[in-house]
Amino acid sequence: MATQLWRTDALMRTLTVRRIRTRLGREELLRVRRGVYTAHPSDDDDELRALLLRLPSAAMLARQSAARRHGFGVLRDDLVHIQLPADVPKPRLPGLVVHHTVVPVRPVLVGGLPCVPAARCAVDLARAVRRIDALPVLDAALRSGAVTQEDLLAELTTHRALRGIRQARELVSLADGRAECRQESQIRLILIDGRLPSPEPQMWVYDRQGIPLYRLDLGYRERRVGIEYDGLSHLDRNRLRYDRERLNWLDANGWRMRYFTDRDLYRRPQYITATIRAALS
Structure with missing residues (x-):
């Protein structure tokens, strides 16, 4: 249930300025932001609602x-x-x-x-x-x-x-709802802008029995080229063990994996394009 909020002009229909100040002193009223009050502690949504109360009705x-x-x-x-x-x-x-x-x-x-x-x-x-x-x-x-x-x-x-x-x-x-993070989308766009085919987001790799085994951030299935963005989560020890096991399996099954970091993405995008172009060729 949303916290009730009052503007100063609404309070002054039933309370004097002195009574408002008294209630504020006793914490019976709390100021959410200038000109907007409540009787209960507020959260972020209340802050936004208080702001909207101070704005034109069309906001x-x-x-x-x-x-x-x-x-x-x-x-x-x-x-x-x-x-x-x-x-x-x-x-x-x-x-x-x-x-x-x-x-x-x-x-x-x-x-x-x-x-x-x-x-x-x-x-x-x-x-x-x-x-x-x-x-x-x-x-x-x-x-x-x-x-x-x-x-x-x-x-x-x-x-x-x-x-x-x-x-x-x-x-x-170009939008694709399969992408799971901002960096995956950005790498995909860098490759498209580099005149390379658009890679498939969140691409499953299957074993010989057709069972989905590993999922890649981005990939080119026919060329067996996979792309991964290494963020902070990859520094976790358990995640590192899993990544090494996965990398060994992919390598043994003919996949060429390429890994990129925030430095590549934000400082040298041309390196990403050149690396994947070489892998595809």
């Missing part, structure tokens, strides 16, 4: 903030992003990012908070953020089940002539 969570609510918040951002119609003045509050829009949209409630619909949120981000970050958003949106490919394609038609629509349209055609 709704958007971009990174809405993506987190919809289940595909792969882009880190501590700011609160909201969307408003183009004719509504922009509020100026700390930690708030306002996006004006000329494309009308009805909010959906997610956990009691008004949000831009999932498909609109995904396409807005695909238009606005860097290309290397946009594909992970679309992949995660599909993986979360919040949208389908058809939803994204339909949403593209409402964004015609808007900035970044060409990037969004191209990346929607």
